[in-house]
Amino acid sequence: MVRIENLTVRAGEFEITDVNFEIPEGKYGVLMGKTGCGKTTILEAVCGLKNVTGGKIFVSDRDVTNELPGRRGIGFVPQDGSLFTTKTVRKHLAFSPKVRGWKSDAIAKRVDELAAELGLTDLLDRKPHGLSGGERQRVALGRALAVKPAVLCLDEPLSALDEDTHAEMVELLKRVTAENGITVLHITHSRREAELVGDLQFRIEDGRVIGV
C-alpha cells in the first residue's frame, strides 16, 4: 500500500501542493499528467530522492517520509532504465541483494529466479550497451524487484519502446506485479497506457491530483 497525505514538493520553479492519493495493497495505480506537470517529482519524493516541504508518505502503513531511499521498501525503475554501463545483467540483478548483505548462494538463486521470470537467462553475461530497449527495461525491472520490495515505482517505463515491445512489456508488467502481489505506482502521460495497465488511475491537473 502507498498513501500520500497532503504532500507538498517543489519542482523547479513551481510547487505541487496538497497531493493526496492511496493505492491499496497489491493494486496497480497509474498517475497521469502532461509532460512537465510534476509527476516525476512526485515519484522522486515517494522514492526519497526529493525532499518534501510538507505532508507524509506511507508504505504498508509505515511513515517513510524521512527514511533513506534504500529503507523505504520501494523499487524504482527510471524512464530510460538508467542501467549501470559497466556491469553485466547478472550484476544488475545481484546488486541490491549484495548491498543488503545476502549470502552468495541466496543471491545466485534469486538472480536465476528473476532471470527466468523476466526472460533474461540468455543475457546474464551481457552489458547494457548490447541490449535492446525492451531488454534494458526488463533488466531495470529485475534490478528493482530483486529484494522483493512492497512497492514498485515506474517512471514512464514504456515510453521509449516500439509497438510490439510495448505490448510485450505491458503483459510482463501485469503478470510480474500480479504474481508478486506488489503495489505499483506507474506514471505516464498516455491515457491509453493507463487504461491498459492500471487498476486505479489518477490525474494531475493544475498542480493537484484527482482520482479518475
Next chain:
Amino acid sequence: MSKSDKPFLAAISSLAAIYLLLIVLMLVADAIYGFRAVPFSSDDPDKASLVKIFTDKAVINSIKLTLFSCTVSAILSLIVAVPTGYLLSRYNFPGKLLVDAILDIPIVLPPLVVGLSLLLLFNKMPPGGTSFEDMLNSLGIEITFNVAAVIIAQFSVACAFSVRTMRNTFDQISPRTEQVAQTLGCSRARAFFSVVIPESWRGISTAGTLAWTRSMGEFGPILVFAGTIPNKTEVLSSTVFLEITTGSLETAVIVSLMMVTIAVVVLVGVRMWDRKNEGGLYHG
C-alpha cells in the same frame, strides 16, 4: 557524401592539417637537428654524444626524478580532483561560482607566478614570524629547493587540469544511476564508489594522464620554487633549460626528444590499456 559537402570537408580538413603539420614539423626539426649534431658516440671529450648524454649521472637522476615526481603529483592530483569534480558536478552551494573560478587560477596564471607565489607562501608566511618552511624544517621536513617543492609545483598546476576533466566527466554521467543505487540500498558514499567510480573510469584515466604529462612539461614553478639543482631538483624540463643556458643546444634537443617519447609512450599506453579494459558486450 554529396558533391556540395566536399568544399566544407576540404575546408575543415585543411585547417586541421595546418595545425597537425605544425606539430609534426616541430618534432621533425628537433629530430633532424638533434641526430645530425649528436653522434651515437664520440672520442672527443668536449663533443656531446648519445652515449655521453644517457650515461651522464645528472641526466639519469633527472630522468628518475621526473618519472617519480610526475607519478606522485598525478596520484595526488587524482586524489583531490575526483572528489572536487564530483562536488562541483553534483552539489550546489553558496559561493560555487567563486570556488569554480579559483580552481581555474593555476591554469590561467603565468607559470613563473605560480612558482613565485609558492616561494612566498612557504618562506614569507605567516608575515613577520616563523615561516611555514621554518616550522617544517624544525620537524625535519624541507620543502623549498627540495624534491617536495618539485612535486608541489607540478601538483599545483596539474591538479587544476584534472579537476576540470573530472568535473566534465561527472557532468556527463546521469545522476539517475546513483539515485537508483540509493533506492537499491546504497548510501551516497557506496553509490559513489560502486556505481559512479566504475562509470567514470575513462575520465579518471584521462585526468591522471593529463596530470602526469602536464607535470612533466612543467618548468616555470619548478625553476622558482625548487630550483634546478643537478642531482637534487633537476627534472627533464630543467635539464633542457640548463643545457640551453650553457649553450649546449644539441643536448637540450636530445633531452627534449626523450621527453616527447616518454609523453607519447604514456599517452598511447594509457589509451591502449583503457581500450583493453573497456571490454566488449560481455563480462565486467
